[in-house]
Amino acid sequence: MTVHAEAHHGPPVANQSSRVDSTTLGMLLFIASEIMLFGSFFTAYFFVRVVNGAPEWPPHPFHLPVFVAGVNTVILLTSSFTMHWALQSIKRGNRAGLQAGLVLTLCLGLTFLLTQAREYSRIGFAPHDGGFGSVFYGLTGLHGAHVFVGLTLLTFATVRAFRGHFTQEAHWGVEIPGIYWHFVDVMWIVVYTTVYIL
16 A cells, blocks of 8 residues: 555545536535526516516505615625625635625625615515515515625625634635626526616
């Protein structure tokens, strides 16, 4: 037995793609499954609104707070830029930029979630108010749950950033939550456009 063989413990190292590392690939495959989940909710929306021939959206007497949701959209989109800033900062070895970017992203994401919760409390209808209510709360609630998961991941990343865990060479703990956060932001644009605008 060679010295190299004695030093290796456990199963053999898996084959790795030279283009996408296994961690990023895992997150991308997870996001693909999440897109399918959202797709099922959009299918329900399509049947409620198009197949059933809803004459108006939202149906009378309901109203959607398009302006508030628009401001919330700007808040969430801004958080994508602060997340990108955090990642680029640590890639350049700038710990202060990383920490500031993550804290700002957390604050913006939390503001989005609290604004959405406030919207729910004042909107004037509930999930049991027909297909419209079910679809509205289903899509926006599913997205809100994803924002909450994203904020949880970012909280762990922020704590680790302040403990000095990330470097220019090792920053997967920022990059992987960042990919998920960008997905959450893009998905909100689709939800906002579909439910509030169209």
